[in-house]
Amino acid sequence: MTAATPLLQATPLKGVRVLTLALNLPGPAAVMRLQAMGAKCTKLEPLPPAGGTTSDPMGLYKPEAYAVMHQGVKVVQADLKTERGQAALRKQLAQTDVLITSFRPSALNKLGMNWAELHRAYPALCMVSIVGSPGERAEEPGHDLTYLAENHLVTGLDLPATLYADMGGSLLTTEAVLQALLLRQRPGRGHGKGVFQEIALSEAAAYLALPRTWGLTTPQGDVGGAHAGYKVYPCKNGRVAVAALEPHFAARLCEAAGLGASAAKQMHKKSTHEALAVFFMSQTRQQLDRLATSQDIPLHSLAR
Numbered sequence: 350m351t352a353a354t355p356l357l358q359a360t361p362l363k364g365v366r367v368l369t370l371a372l373n374l375p376g377p378a379a380v381m382r383l384q385a386m387g388a389k390c391t392k393l394e395p396l397p398p399a400g401g402t403t404s405d406p407m408g409l410y411k412p413e414a415y416a417v418m419h420q421g422v423k424v425v426q427a428d429l430k431t432e433r434g435q436a437a438l439r440k441q442l443a444q445t446d447v448l449i450t451s452f453r454p455s456a457l458n459k460l461g462m463n464w465a466e467l468h469r470a471y472p473a474l475c476m477v478s479i480v481g482s483p484g485e486r487a488e489e490p491g492h493d494l495t496y497l498a499e500n501h502l503v504t505g506l507d508l509p510a511t512l513y514a515d516m517g518g519s520l521l522t523t524e525a526v527l528q529a530l531l532l533r534q535r536p537g538r539g540h541g542k543g544v545f546q547e548i549a550l551s552e553a554a555a556y557l558a559l560p561r562t563w564g565l566t567t568p569q570g571d572v573g574g575a576h577a578g579y580k581v582y583p584c585k586n587g588r589v590a591v592a593a594l595e596p597h598f599a600a601r602l603c604e605a606a607g608l609g610a611s612a613a614k615q616m617h618k619k620s621t622h623e624a625l626a627v628f629f630m631s632q633t634r635q636q637l638d639r640l641a642t643s644q645d646i647p648l649h650s651l652a653r
Contacts, residue, residue: 360387378519
């Protein structure tokens with residue numbers, strides 16, 4: 350599946366109108382999924398710089414990513430610090446079910462967009478506010494890397510392979526939109542009234558960090574390197590990611606490596622780690638790929 354491939358075939362949000370003011374990655378990535386679920390999505394951006402087409406940082410440093418996330422999204426532009434811009438915003442809000450923002454609370458206050466004011470003016474409007482950290486920490490500066498570091502997901506000096514907090518936050522934002530719409534439909538005193546949801550990227554990172562918090566992915570954990578069948582090994586012309594964690598997979602791996610049946614019951618022993626390392630170094634990626642298919646072993650070869 351490519352990034353441009355529709356994520357969902359069903360359209361459960363058909364008829365739902367989403368307005369987003371969120372820039373960069375988490376908000377647009379969430380809107381990409383909402384649009385794929387059938388929502389009618391509009392994005393209101395600040396006016397672009399002279400000679401430019403967008404003020405969204407993603408559109409400036411990675412136009413290809415911006416284009417993918419905004420497929421099917423109507424983009425309008427206005428300066429919300431002016432009366433004309435505020436009028437454009439009010440026009441959009443009057444026909445919106447869910448508003449998504451990614452400003453700090455102080456910035457929302459300056460623009461007259463705090464939840465209390467919006468709820469009075471648009472009682473049926475739901476709002477999802479993306480912030481860096483929750484509650485009183487929402488004014489603190491931060492980015493994906495700092496949220497991951499705060500939750501012990503940055504190891505060594507290498508940067509993480511992707512923007513986990515941002516993408517995790519986009520999924521929580523999508524979930525929050527669905528929750529808000531469901532809550533608005535509930536019978537009772539709140540029926541038909543909009544609700545407010547806050548999504549903190551640091552909390553998205555904390556959620557993704559739970560396996561490490563539980564000790565699963567620490568060096569002593571079975572999926573952190575302690576189990577010889579769940580590791581990345583060098584091979585003759587590259588690397589191999591092995592996930593032979595369950596006993597039957599471990600048995601097939603040890604048999605293929607010529608270690609004998611007893612080794613599969615000793616996957617935490619140093620000798621098993623060393624023996625498998627020797628085996629993988631004797632194999633090419635092509636040989637290992639064939640082995641995975643013929644012996645039904647979960648492994649994937651990689652370039653160096």
